[in-house]
Amino acid sequence: MAIREQVQTALGTLPGAEKKVAHAFLANYPSIGLSTIAELAGLAGTSAPTVLRFVARLGFDSYPDFQRVLRNDVQAQLMSPLERARSTGPVPDNPALKASFASIASNLEATLKAVPESEFEAACDLLSDHKSACHFLGGRFTDSIAAYMAAHLRIIRPNVRHFDGQTSTWRDQLLDVRPGDVAVLFDIRRYQSDLVRLGELLVERKARILLITDPWLSPIARSARVVLPCVVDANRTWDSSITLMAVAEALIDRVSRAQSEAARARMQALEDIHWNNLPGR
Amino acid sequence: MAIREQVQTALGTLPGAEKKVAHAFLANYPSIGLSTIAELAGLAGTSAPTVLRFVARLGFDSYPDFQRVLRNDVQAQLMSPLERARSTGPVPDNPALKASFASIASNLEATLKAVPESEFEAACDLLSDHKSACHFLGGRFTDSIAAYMAAHLRIIRPNVRHFDGQTSTWRDQLLDVRPGDVAVLFDIRRYQSDLVRLGELLVERKARILLITDPWLSPIARSARVVLPCVVDANRTWDSSITLMAVAEALIDRVSRAQSEAARARMQALEDIHWNNLPGR
DNA sequence: TCCAATATGTAATAAAAATTACAGGATTGA
DNA sequence: TCAATCCTGTAATTTTTATTACATATTGGA
Numbered sequence: 333m334a335i336r337e338q339v340q341t342a343l344g345t346l347p348g349a350e351k352k353v354a355h356a357f358l359a360n361y362p363s364i365g366l367s368t369i370a371e372l373a374g375l376a377g378t379s380a381p382t383v384l385r386f387v388a389r390l391g392f393d394s395y396p397d398f399q400r401v402l403r404n405d406v407q408a409q410l411m412s413p414l415e416r417a418r419s420t421g422p423v424p425d426n427p428a429l430k431a432s433f434a435s436i437a438s439n440l441e442a443t444l445k446a447v448p449e450s451e452f453e454a455a456c457d458l459l460s461d462h463k464s465a466c467h468f469l470g471g472r473f474t475d476s477i478a479a480y481m482a483a484h485l486r487i488i489r490p491n492v493r494h495f496d497g498q499t500s501t502w503r504d505q506l507l508d509v510r511p512g513d514v515a516v517l518f519d520i521r522r523y524q525s526d527l528v529r530l531g532e533l534l535v536e537r538k539a540r541i542l543l544i545t546d547p548w549l550s551p552i553a554r555s556a557r558v559v560l561p562c563v564v565d566a567n568r569t570w571d572s573s574i575t576l577m578a579v580a581e582a583l584i585d586r587v588s589r590a591q592s593e594a595a596r597a598r599m600q601a602l603e604d605i606h607w608n609n610l611p612g613r
Numbered sequence: 614m615a616i617r618e619q620v621q622t623a624l625g626t627l628p629g630a631e632k633k634v635a636h637a638f639l640a641n642y643p644s645i646g647l648s649t650i651a652e653l654a655g656l657a658g659t660s661a662p663t664v665l666r667f668v669a670r671l672g673f674d675s676y677p678d679f680q681r682v683l684r685n686d687v688q689a690q691l692m693s694p695l696e697r698a699r700s701t702g703p704v705p706d707n708p709a710l711k712a713s714f715a716s717i718a719s720n721l722e723a724t725l726k727a728v729p730e731s732e733f734e735a736a737c738d739l740l741s742d743h744k745s746a747c748h749f750l751g752g753r754f755t756d757s758i759a760a761y762m763a764a765h766l767r768i769i770r771p772n773v774r775h776f777d778g779q780t781s782t783w784r785d786q787l788l789d790v791r792p793g794d795v796a797v798l799f800d801i802r803r804y805q806s807d808l809v810r811l812g813e814l815l816v817e818r819k820a821r822i823l824l825i826t827d828p829w830l831s832p833i834a835r836s837a838r839v840v841l842p843c844v845v846d847a848n849r850t851w852d853s854s855i856t857l858m859a860v861a862e863a864l865i866d867r868v869s870r871a872q873s874e875a876a877r878a879r880m881q882a883l884e885d886i887h888w889n890n891l892p893g894r
Numbered sequence: 895t896c897c898a899a900t901a902t903g904t905a906a907t908a909a910a911a912a913t914t915a916c917a918g919g920a921t922t923g924a
Numbered sequence: 925t926c927a928a929t930c931c932t933g934t935a936a937t938t939t940t941t942a943t944t945a946c947a948t949a950t951t952g953g954a
Binding site (some may be wrong): 360362364366367399402406407408410428429434436439440443444446447448449451452453456471472476477479483484487516547548549551553561570571573577578579581582585586 | 647
């Protein structure tokens with residue numbers, strides 16, 4: 333149970349001075365609880381030992397102990413879609429689609445500011461290197477974008493692969509990754525530990541990682557050669573992935589234009605494969 | 614400017630050890646910045662004086678001063694999640710990304726005009742009907758959007774399925790479609806004949822089709838109950854699918870808000886399933 | 895190659911914060 | 925009414941944290 337709920341539950345059983353502390357804490361959650369004992373006591377109109385008795389009654393060994401848990405709560409709340417559902421305001425008067433698109437436009441604007449050109453160009457350089465293979469993978473919701481990007485990139489350059497199947501087969505598929513290969517990973521909060529682990533293994537195999545993530549940066553950022561942070565908030569109970577897809581499309585477009593001759597040849601070769609005229613169809 | 618944006622902006626100009634501190638701070642925002650100098654220094658692999666130099670370079674008089682502002686940032690962020698996305702810094706010159714995003718914004722604007730509110734609401738009604746199942750499928754490039762939408766919708770309502778595997782198994786999977794079920798199909802040019810055929814078979818089984826397509830309308834439009842045309846032009850050799858994904862997200866959001874109580878209950882139930890704590894992991 | 899400027903970590907010191915000791919007041923039950 | 929228990933704030937003490945001094949390493953320019 334998060335501290336805020338714990339305090340709300342305990343309110344009725346607290347002695348007078350401790351109840352004052354509880355009210356001050358809830359009214360100024362979470363910042364006052366992350367400040368000093370003296371500040372909370374002062375705001376509540378009580379004393380430092382009263383604050384210490386208050387946190388002891390909640391089951392904490394010390395005030396630093398209490399603050400450690402509170403920091404964890406806050407971290408989780410900034411990440412949890414559920415919490416945002418609780419705190420989201422009323423539905424706007426505008427038609428739903430208009431509001432949604434406005435939010436997307438805002439995210440695109442913010443993402444444009446967040447992605448340095450040097451990083452974007454470095455990403456294009458990685459993707460334009462035909463000598464090495466490109467491997468794609470994403471998380472629970474973003475893997476569909478990885479698949480989408482791989483499907484498009486496969487048309488304009490060779491050696492494009494998408495990790496597929498269960499996470500248990502990722503290890504097998506690692507065998508096909510060679511030193512110098514490029515791994516394009518999509519990971520937004522909540523970051524997947526199996527994906528983070530795979531990133532570590534990819535670096536061990538000397539693959540170069542291009543990470544497309546959110547502004548809080550997946551742990552994979554530590555090992556990535558290039559990191560593209562995309563703004564994902566959408567005033568919703570979950571994160572929008574539009575900006576990741578937009579960045580993916582921009583990369584595809586940029587790489588396609590940079591080597592239009594080779595891309596055209598490959599597309600022509602693809603059209604020359606008359607698939608639907610196979611016997612039995 | 615919030616501290617996080619301030620740090621992101623300053624990243625490029627920081628000396629090596631301070632850059633480590635910045636990365637550690639951003640990667641563990643906000644909790645590590647609310648802890649001690651020693652904890653942040655340890656996580657970054659640097660020293661306490663380096664952390665002090667880092668906050669001084671950002672313009673703070675002391676570490677408590679830095680923490681005071683950070684607490685205020687966190688308080689504001691918990692109150693207004695939407696505000697987080699709205700950055701105020703100047704737009705860097707990133708021509709390729711800027712052009713790509715401008716094209717997307719233009720497509721979004723055009724799509725907003727192309728989709729009647731009555732059709733959008735009708736689509737939401739279809740998706741909100743919990744008595745019947747929802748089946749998802751897309752074409753060569755759009756199936757990843759179908760998968761994405763199914764993955765999200767599955768969180769807020771029951772009986773969501775995504776046709777998977779080879780096209781040869783679609784016929785088998787048709788057996789699970791009941792009269793009254795909703796089929797959400799994504800099809801943009803070039804329209805796939807096997808997907809068009811499946812649409813016909815779905816209607817034969819009395820399924821209700823929601824089609825998300827381009828302005829020229831896939832042949833499936835003939836059999837669809839609701840058609841949402843999305844502008845896909847991107848001045849490229851292939852079509853952008855951003856607007857289809859944007860419409861998908863708008864539908865998810867709308868359905869989620871319309872039944873926020875049931876959606877919250879389902880999300881809570883999902884969080885109660887502690888997956889990663891299974892034995893053997 | 896050398897020197898000056900900058901960056902960095904260790905150790906010591908200063909300051910701040912947390913905790914404890916203690917005394918007085920309030921409340922409750924016999 | 926009285927005694928026991930609980931609650932509370934002040935002040936002192938202890939502990940923790942922040943800051944500074946200093947020496948060494950690194951980097952860049954002449």
